[in-house]
Amino acid sequence: LESGQDITILIVDDREANRDILVKLLQSAGFATVTAVNGQEGLDRMRERSFPLVLMDVRMPVMNGIDATSHIRQDPELKDTIVIAVTASVFPEFKNRAKEAGFDDFIAKPLRAAELFSKIESHLNVRYAKEEPAPEAEHADTSDQELSPELAAEIVTRLQDAVRMRNISALTALAAELQSKREGGAALGARIARLAGSFDFGGLESLVQELNSNSDS
Numbered sequence: 006l007e008s009g010q011d012i013t014i015l016i017v018d019d020r021e022a023n024r025d026i027l028v029k030l031l032q033s034a035g036f037a038t039v040t041a042v043n044g045q046e047g048l049d050r051m052r053e054r055s056f057p058l059v060l061m062d063v064r065m066p067v068m069n070g071i072d073a074t075s076h077i078r079q080d081p082e083l084k085d086t087i088v089i090a091v092t093a094s095v096f097p098e099f100k101n102r103a104k105e106a107g108f109d110d111f112i113a114k115p116l117r118a119a120e121l122f123s124k125i126e127s128h129l130n131v132r133y134a135k136e137e138p139a140p141e142a143e144h145a146d147t148s149d150q151e152l153s154p155e156l157a158a159e160i161v162t163r164l165q166d167a168v169r170m171r172n173i174s175a176l177t178a179l180a181a182e183l184q185s186k187r188e189g190g191a192a193l194g195a196r197i198a199r200l201a202g203s204f205d206f207g208g209l210e211s212l213v214q215e216l217n218s219n220s221d222s
Contacts, residue, residue: 006034006035006036006131006132006133006134007132007133007134008134010035010131010132011037012036012037012057012058012129012131013036013037013038013039013056013057014031014036014037014038014039014056014057014058014059014060014125015038015039015040015041015047015050015051015056015058015059015060016028016031016038016039016040016041016059016060017040017041017042017043017044017046017047017059017060017061017062017065017070017073018040018042018060018062018065018091019042019043019062019064019065019066020062022170022171022172023062023091023171024040024042025173026116026171026173026204027060027091027116027121028040029173029204030116030118030121030204034122034133039054039056042065043065043066043067043068043073044061044065044067044068044069044070044072044073044074044076045067045068045073046067047059047061047073048068048073048076048077048083051077051083051086052082052083055086056086057086057087057129058086058087058088058089058125058128058129059077059086059087059088059089060089060091060112061073061074061088061089061090061091061108062090062091062092063090063091063092063094063103064092070090070092071102071103071106072106074088074090074103074106074107074108075106075107077107078106078107087109087110087128087129088107088108088109089108089109089110089111089112089124089128090103090108090110090111090112091111091112091114091116092111092112092113092114093113093114093115109128110124110128112124115171115206115207115210116204116206117205117206117207118203118204118205156190157216160179160183160190160193160216161213161216161217163175163179164176164179164197164209164212164213164216165213167179168206168209168210168213171206173201173204176197176200176201176209177198177201179194179197180194180195180197180198180201181194181198182194183197184198196212197209197212200212
């Protein structure tokens with residue numbers, strides 16, 4: 006965010022890992038965040054203070070996102086809040102139901118940072134600071150990493166598990182471990198660190214496929 010913007014976003018999700026990813030991603034860009042673990046708690050937070058935008062998970066215990074959004078639209082003091090659904094469901098019937106409940110927009114899981122910030126920009130008219138584009142990192146070539154087959158297989162397994170669980174801590178630890186290995190792996194570690202640092206799970210999934218492909222060949 007450009008300086009001078011004070012924006013707090015409410016994150017409503019019952020999964021701690023999902024909340025952590027959104028919190029770290031938003032805070033890294035300069036947003037403040039408040040979290041809730043279900044729709045009812047989200048409504049309680051909104052009645053304590055106002056938020057310009059809510060990122061609402063759909064499937065939650067106690068009160069799901071669709072019911073919570075319906076309550077928001079029926080409350081005169083909350084009804085104008087922007088509510089974006091964060092969901093893995095892409096079926097048209099679900100989207101129709103969600104629109105009827107009052108969602109303003111959708112963000113697909115797995116989360117992509119570019120889509121998240123683009124949606125926020127379009128709904129809140131925020132201003133992002135312009136940065137010089139970073140040079141593209143070279144693709145990691147496992148043939149140049151001098152990793153033993155056993156170690157390479159272990160790395161792929163750990164990377165795949167961490168990406169599937171959206172475990173940023175595990176990805177960061179793996180990247181640091183690779184970058185410290187004298188027998189190779191520094192370039193691969195740097196690439197994992199870069200992708201994890203930008204929460205680019207799409208890029209990490211592509212990296213897993215690339216490493217598996219290199220292993221097969």
